[in-house]
Amino acid sequence: MITSPMHPIYFVLVAILPSTLFLIFSLATAHSIFSQLFIGLKNLIFKNDSAVTFQSKLPIRYIVQLISNTTWITILLTSIAVLFFKFTFQHVDFYLGNTFTESKEITESVIRYLNFFPEKLGLINFDYKIIEASFIKDGLDDAARSLWAKWIIIMILFHGLLPRILVFGYYVVRSLLHSVPQTPIISQPTILDQAIEKPLVIRAPKVEVHGQGNYQVALDITDQIRLSPDVIKLNDIETFQQFELKHKADPIETIDIFVDGNLMPDRGLLRRMIRLLNLAEHATIHVLTQDDYQKSMWHKHLSSVLVEGEAANYEIQ
Incomplete structure (x- = not known):
């Protein structure tokens, strides 16, 4: 008033x-x-x-x-x-x-x-x-x-x-x-639906990447699995997005990705894995499990995800 x-x-x-x-x-x-x-x-x-x-x-x-x-x-x-x-x-x-x-x-x-x-x-x-x-x-x-x-x-x-x-x-x-910078489109996963089997995540062709530096990251890793202190845990979406945004502008030469092999390779986990693979020139996925069935499941799904210059290891943790 x-x-x-x-x-x-x-x-x-x-x-x-x-x-x-x-x-x-x-x-x-x-x-x-x-x-x-x-x-x-x-x-x-x-x-x-x-x-x-x-x-x-x-x-x-x-x-x-x-x-x-x-x-x-x-x-x-x-x-x-x-x-x-x-x-x-x-x-x-x-x-x-x-x-x-x-x-x-x-x-x-x-x-x-x-x-x-x-x-x-x-x-x-x-x-x-x-x-x-x-x-x-x-x-x-x-x-x-x-x-x-x-x-x-x-x-x-x-x-x-x-x-x-x-x-x-x-x-x-x-x-x-303002004009949007013309940057290569990062390959995105597509879904191949099957009637009986669990749908596979099919990765599009990878855009060539040249980076520097070596990183170790973990996806959905619990505290029960002991990893090196150097491993960056990307368990929540905010931390993951910050890491991804940083290295889209500054690509990585080699990246080691650790996952709990006792988890099912669902679409969300595989999509995040692909987004990490697209940030690096070379990559290795470490599936930490003792279960033979889980190993076969991961091998089946990772066969549609990995490209030349990338590998998968199945380790006992």
Whole structure:
């Protein structure tokens, strides 16, 4: 609720500071402060490996900036509209008195600072004589009150709304000019359904990869199976996606993949295995089991997954 008398400087600062601080932070860090919340929410919703994941041709920072700036523009436009109707249809008085100091010099300095660019651009012609009269309650005439009302709206418009519109326009242009890099399509598994036997996951031809470095990773390995401390456990989808995203840009020369051979080679596990195989130049899958039947099951399924330069070992663990 807008009370009367109103302190014009205090009201303007309260109106524009939140938007300005969030805008400075987003520009300084190249992303909005809400981007981590946005990404976290996306990962929470699409944490299931079989779920449909969020995809966009635009970088996520573009999307978050467009959403954030659209929200702030809507808030500021609404505030300006509410103030316009408030000042048009109701009598509002203005008073510059405060608790800590009655310094007219400080008050005038703040107003001159806020007025610097608007006055240069001819948006406002401020009469600084009304500052002294504004320290006296009920000391303003109608012309002075009208000037304060116009000043408040222009300050919110110039210092709050205009920067948001400029940044929004910048990201709109960047989004329109953005082009998705032409990268080779990583082979994706296809499903060969059979009426009697468990469906096999058939791997598409592998895109040639040249990488560097050696990695050992484990899929769905429980703590009961002891592995080297160097083995990276990719048991949850978030850790898996982070590893995959990193090495899509930085491929691996050799990768050793450890799986619990006592598990059934289901589609989800095999699909994740294929995605890891596609990240490396050479790969070895270590199936850890003592069960001969499980070995035969894994051998059957891995025969449709492995390509030249990749191998499978069946070990006793």
